[in-house]
Amino acid sequence: MKDYEIYSLGDVELQSGQKLPQAFLAYKTYGALNSTKSNVIVYPTWFAGQHTDNEWLIGPGKALDSDKYFIIVPNMLGNGLSSSPSNTPAPFDRGNFPLVTIYDNVRLQHRLITEKFGITKVALVVGWSLGALQTFQWGSSYPEMVERIAPFGGTAKTRPHAQLVFEALIAALQADSSWKEGFYSHQPTRGLAAMGRAYAPWGFSQSYYLEQLYQEEGYSTLKAYLEDYWDQVFLSFDANDLIAVLRTGISGDISANPLDKGNFEQALNRIAAQALVMPGSTDLFFPPEDNAYEVKHMPNAIFQPIESKWGHCFGIGQNEQDSLVIDNHLKQFLLLTNG
Incomplete structure (x- = not known):
């Protein structure tokens, strides 16, 4: 409901x-x-x-x-x-x-x-x-x-730097061969996972990773954190929806x-x-x-x-x-x- x-x-x-x-x-x-x-x-x-x-x-x-x-x-x-x-x-x-x-x-x-x-x-x-x-x-x-x-x-x-990061997230998703200019028959899951990997280093700080603070979230290693969290995080979203909101952010002013x-x-x-x-x-x-x-x-x-x-x-x-x-x-x- x-x-x-x-x-x-x-x-x-x-x-x-x-x-x-x-x-x-x-x-x-x-x-x-x-x-x-x-x-x-x-x-x-x-x-x-x-x-x-x-x-x-x-x-x-x-x-x-x-x-x-x-x-x-x-x-x-x-x-x-x-x-x-x-x-x-x-x-x-x-x-x-x-x-x-x-x-x-x-x-x-x-x-x-x-x-x-x-x-x-x-x-x-x-x-x-x-x-x-x-x-x-x-x-x-x-x-x-x-x-x-x-x-x-x-x-x-x-600012320009954030715009570039947002563009990189879009590029990571669109590199999936299933993307088909946004007219995909099924979600481009590899691209969505790649978007997660691209977001991971920007979403958190250098200190967060250096001090392994992801362990407080239950991930024992960086590899587990990337594979079990970031490779999955965007899979519940529609790819076009994510890109639409990123483009809103890129034009933000x-x-x-x-x-x-x-x-x-x-x-x-x-x-x-x-x-x-x-x-x-x-x-x-x-x-x-x-x-x-x-x-x-x-x-x-x-x-x-x-x-x-x-x-x-x-x-x-x-x-x-x-x-x-x-x-x-x-x-x-x-x-x-x-x-």
Whole structure:
């Protein structure tokens, strides 16, 4: 049984000018909307993530307290639950699925919360990785609506190095002879496994591997970790879906819109919300210095690096110590900015 709901958006014109017919967002809510509709938190998903992957940060007693807040988790376009290559009818299915940007995702999420729920104020937008990029976009696109943002493990613009890594992940998958330009008869499993191998050294830090921290996850050797985890991790996903979301990440830039026209500093400066920006100290995708630059151009931002040896993956809830640190920083941020 599905544990999420669907919001139909009709035929949508994307930022690229292409149309996505009968588009829809899959989403899940936690908690109850109060009478003044002032307790709303939006928590977007990330590459290869679905709403259930965000649940580690949600619950009674946590910063995202479902007894206090109404938390909406919209699934990214392309993630297999919202409109994606794997669930869109021809001729926009599979390898023909159009480019969807971060701007597109946030614009349609805005429609969801305003049209479906009649919400006019958002207490907090929070997200990790590509969810962080969406968080920045929310703050820049809707400064009058968003009161706080807390992006962690992600930047407001995908820098060239991260773009190259994302391109390498796509190339690893497409090298499988079963790929067939996205019109495969069965999932290109060798390519999916190769994507996992290509992701492994970037998802975690040098210290993570040097100190064999994967042993805390139950893998006795590096060989076992690669074969039993990374060779399997993407096999449950549709190959076209993964590529669609990676392309969203490659094009990620909150200033790539009709108003800012590529003026990145202008887009950052428009984020009026109180902001808590939390990079991982050893993140190889989105290093702290990128966030430090962004914070300098945001009027109400706090720069709070998270010390972790878990690289980019400090923010996925697998490491309890990092999870507690993130949760505590969010609690303090909400407490500080509520006064």
